[in-house]
Amino acid sequence: MHSLKRKRARKACNPCRDRKRKCDGGEPCATCLEWGYECYYEVQRTKSRIPRHDDPTPRPEIETAQKSPEVTAPDTxxxxxxxxxxxxxxxxxxxxxxxxxxxxxxxxLFGWNIGARQLSSGLGINSAFPVVEITSLDHIKALAQVYFDKIDPCYGFIDRRLFFERLTTRWQISLAPDLYDSVLGGVAALGCLFSQRNLTATEVHLVGLARSGLEMHVLSGAPSVDLLTGWTLRVIYLRMTDSPHSTWIASSTLMHLVEASGFHLESSSDTVLPRSSYCDPDIRRRLVGVAQHLNMWTSFDLGLSRVSFQKNDLPLLPSSRAGDYTTELLGLLPISVSLDPGKANDEANLQxxxxxxxxxxxxxxxxxxxxxxxxxxxxxxxxxxxxxxxxxxxxxxxxxxxxxxxxxxxxxxxxxxxxxxxxxxxxxxxxxxxxxxxxxxxxxxxxxxxxxxxxxxxxxxxxxxxxxxxxxxxxxxxxxxxxxxxxxxxxxxMNQQEIQIESPSQPxxxxxxxxxxxxxxxxxxxxxxxxxxxxxxxxxxxxxxxxxxxx
Known part of the structure; x- marks a missing residue:
């Protein structure tokens, strides 16, 4: 007959150890179940067994482990x-x-922009009307002309000829409201801002039209050129009239849409990921550049993070046009990027x-x-x-x-x-x-x-x-x-007796x-x-x- 040996648990729970009772190592163990104790085990750290050597010189891996806590702290x-x-x-x-x-x-941020203007009536307008019901075609054309005369030379990312063609078509043919209405409303709203110093009901309606069209749009694929154009116009208007945080959120949204569209990539032919439909390279670079400019400086002013792409290359400068100086503005982007707070540049180069x-x-x-x-x-x-x-x-x-x-x-x-x-x-x-x-x-x-x-x-x-x-x-x-x-x-x-100089009294x-x-x-x-x-x-x-x- 073989002798039966009692099986011992490799570890005992804390209640059995404290009461010196037999423990079967279960979780919970049988003893704790029988007596109604709360069964738990003490977590023990595994001790590494280091073989003894006659050579007192520590092994390379041990030396590395000892020095690991001395990692240089970030430059907070x-x-x-x-x-x-x-x-x-x-x-x-x-x-x-x-x-x-x-x-x-x-x-x-004192004087961050001119601030929000108020209607003379003091009443807000919340409902959004179709663009054809807000004002006449001739008025919209006049406001658009103001935009292309005063804003487009610096932020030139809209094809002027195509804009007026689509504007005329919108009034000639009875069409259902679509995404491009946000572009029409955004251009006209900025035209109002740059043509009259006081806020009008027409401007409020145009701003509401542009905002509602962008916020109600359901994105089912890569963002389109119309969507990016509408969002860029909205960020420009917010930067000139609204609060810094509202502008930062909108500009960050715009940057994420730019990345999703793939417009920041000079070549997207080698990927199967969704990309927007074709867009003129010059317009594409201008859209991306203006979006980066707005997001970067709003983030700098607030001390918040800017949106950067996985591929951090800046877009190529667009081609020059007669009467256009967008390239001057976008030419400042490389210097602006170098001032990113996350970059610990040599401050001696500031001069x-x-x-x-x-x-x-x-x-x-x-x-x-x-x-x-x-x-x-x-x-x-x-x-x-x-x-x-x-x-x-x-x-x-x-x-x-x-x-x-x-x-x-x-x-x-x-x-x-x-x-x-x-x-x-x-x-x-x-x-x-x-x-x-x-x-x-x-x-x-x-x-x-x-x-x-x-x-x-x-x-x-x-x-x-x-x-x-x-x-x-x-x-x-x-x-x-x-x-x-x-x-x-x-x-x-103090030396009045030695120096007789009449000094002006402090009023x-x-x-x-x-x-x-x-x-x-x-x-x-x-x-x-x-x-x-x-x-x-x-x-x-x-x-x-x-x-x-x-x-």
Whole structure:
């Protein structure tokens, strides 16, 4: 007879071990089931058995495992710094924090565009009518002509001849509403924006028509050229009138549609994946370029991620046309990509990048303002890095900024409310204060006058807040200078017996100054908590000049 050996469980559960009972290793075990215990097992880490060697030198794989925790940490601080430098909102916020953290203005993209206009009646229009019921064919043609005269030269991605052919056909033949109505509505809405300063019911209906057509469209395959064109027009309108986050969401949607269409690929003949039908290569490159431009700079301003393709090559530049300067705008894309916060570029190259931008030839106001906006972004990066630029380059920068102010005033006078007519003058004001030289401060009145012109022409809440914020920033720096003068005055008074120099006395704030600053605080909700008495007598932190010569 064979002797029967008791089978032992390889492991015992914790309740059986604690009570020293027999465990069969089940999950749950029989003992816990019988006694009603909660059966569980302690997870034990497997110990690696390393064979002993006489040679004390560790094995290569063991040495690698020991060194693995020393992997270099990501440049988190540098990424945050670059995000803040690209964003005009963060730049203004930092300016306020350096003066008084408790009273700094809220984080806001002041003057990001002219802002939303309101109907004189104050009533909103929510229903969307067919394009043929909104206005007449002659009126639509007139609005389209405004679009092709003022916007298309800079954002030239629509075949003009084909547009007017399809527009006429839409009125001549009784057709059911289709996707191209969004293109007709988008072009006409922008024509309204660039031909009349006040919002009208016709413009509201055209915007609603374009939006509803795009949002109601059911995508069953690769996006069509009409869909991409309609979305691009919508993003352009939002960038000029709506909030930054709404624009960012719409521009990201547009970029995803571009990728799904395959328009960003120069050749798609070697793939079986769905692609859009044929589109003229020049139009295709212009669509992709404008979409990238809008998404990239909206993302930079907000400090959010931009949509990039798996193949990160930028589209080829489109061919030049008479009276068209879209290539000037799209020629800035490679430099814009190099400023992506995710790219840890050598910051020492910022000065050469700045010089490269200034040396570019831009001929028309919208293109010049785009060039100026890129210059401002590089200057913010230089300021964040506490770098310096040569006096000669600083002089060229001021010439570029002055040119931008002239273009902004000309565009406002000609009823061309591009988003940069508000954004660039406000950011120029901030940069001039940071440069803090005699030459830069001498430009302040012109910058403020330009911003005031935009605010008075388009009397929106957005522009009123932007102008109030700019006035407040100038007031803060003025008060800092007054405090500096008081320090010098006190230093001279200490030696009054030896040096008889009559110094100007430090005047106390007048009632007029109190009322003016109070009005600014009332206009700017983020500053309503400011104690004016304490503020006008507080010591301001001084900040050395880092952009160019010292004043």
């Amino acid at each position: 601080h540098g990424l945050v710094r670059r995000l803040e430098a690209n964003s005009g909102a963060a730049f203004v916020r930092r300016m306020g924090l350096k003066i008084d953290p408790a009273k700094a203005p809220k984080l806001s 050469s990048t700045l010089l490269e931008i200034i040396n570019r030839t831009h001929t028309e106001p919208p293109s010049i303002l785009a060039q100026c906006n890129l210059v401002l972004c590089v200057l913010r990066r230089i300021h964040t890095q506490n770098l310096d630029i040569s006096p000669s380059l600083a002089g060229r920068v001021l010439e570029m900024l002055n040119k931008g102010l002239l273009c902004a005033r000309a565009m406002i006078t000609n009823c061309c409310p591009w988003h940069q007519v508000a954004n660039v003058p406000f950011q120029i004001t901030c940069v001039l204060l940071v440069m803090d030289t005699r030459s830069s401060l001498a430009m302040l009145p012109e910058a403020m006058q330009t911003l005031k012109l935009v605010a008075s022409t388009y009397d929106t809440g957005t522009m009123r807040e932007a102008y109030s914020a700019a006035c407040l920033l100038v007031m803060l720096h003025q008060q800092r200078r007054k405090d500096d003068i008081a320090v010098f005055h006190e230093a001279l008074n 106390s704030p007048s009632a007029e100054e109190y009322s003016w600053l109070g009005a600014l605080v009332a206009d700017l909700p983020g500053l309503q908590r400011v104690d004016l008495d304490q503020f006008l007598n507080a010591d301001m932190m001084d900040q050395p000049s880092v952009l160019g010569e010292t004043g």
